[in-house]
Amino acid sequence: MPATLARKNFITKEHRFSKEEDTAVQTRRVLARDIKVPTLLDAKTDADTERTRRFDLFKVDRNNFDLIIVGKQFKYSLGQTLKFKHPRFGLSTGKDGIITRITENTSPQTTTVRLWV
DSSP, rough: OOOOOOHHHHHHHOOOOOOOHHHHHHOTTTOOOOOOOOOOOOSSHHHHHHHHHHHHHHHHOOOEEEEEEEETTTTOOTTTTEEOOOOTTTTTTOOOOEEEEEEEEEETTTEEEEEEO
């Protein structure tokens, strides 16, 4: 990449930030705060893409569900995607969720996972 003046200015900054806002989200979530996520990204386009991906992930209303799974121990990992179906809560067709907590119990052979849907 050629060393243009803009590139030099970009590289010489110790910390760089990429910001995104949505007034509809700010209205709905008055107590929402700014978050700064440290990364090792060195290109502005990569940082902007990651910012948009994370913003889209967090701006949607989501819920946590604790699921007790019997007989399937040590098969799940944090961050794994799991499809969750339930006749209530608008989940009758199923919805993908991310596992955010796992508790294994070997005595009754149950696994409790917290699913962020």
